[in-house]
Amino acid sequence: MIEALQDFTSSLPVFLQWFGVMLAAAIPFVESYAGAVIGVLAGLNPVVAIIAAIVGNFVSMVVVVLSAHRVRTRVAAGRGDDLGGDPVEESPRRRRLRERFDRYGVPGVSLLGQTILPSQITSAAMVSFGASKNAVILWQTISIVxxxxxxxxxxxxxxSVLR
Structure with missing residues (x-):
């Protein structure tokens, strides 16, 4: 997949290659870290590649956080509470993420969570657990950068070593 994204980025006109990196980095599991690598390997200036990857990942993460917050707010309003209703059976992965969230909070999950799951998924999960959308956006931005x-x-x- 990374090779296909790199080929896609390289096939764009030079003045649009940064846009290809942004699109690639917006994809969950590609994120800013693989997006930056794709851009560098495609021949972009490293600063441009890194910034484009960060922006692409950031934009997709913010869209997910705001959407998750909106859904959580509507569900809470529909229940007439703060989502304190009957507990829902959690998958093992979600249960593990919640345990890490309870243990490390938004900063810990944001900074280390990308080693397990994409920022979009961890962001939505943290908001669904009741974390502040602003705190999630702040710490996810720090992590993405x-x-x-x-x-x-x-x-x-x-x-540069290979050259």
Missing amino acids: MWGVVFGVLATLGV
């Missing part, structure tokens, strides 16, 4: 820069720099160093 951190992971995008780290992997973009590593890709840049790897490409």
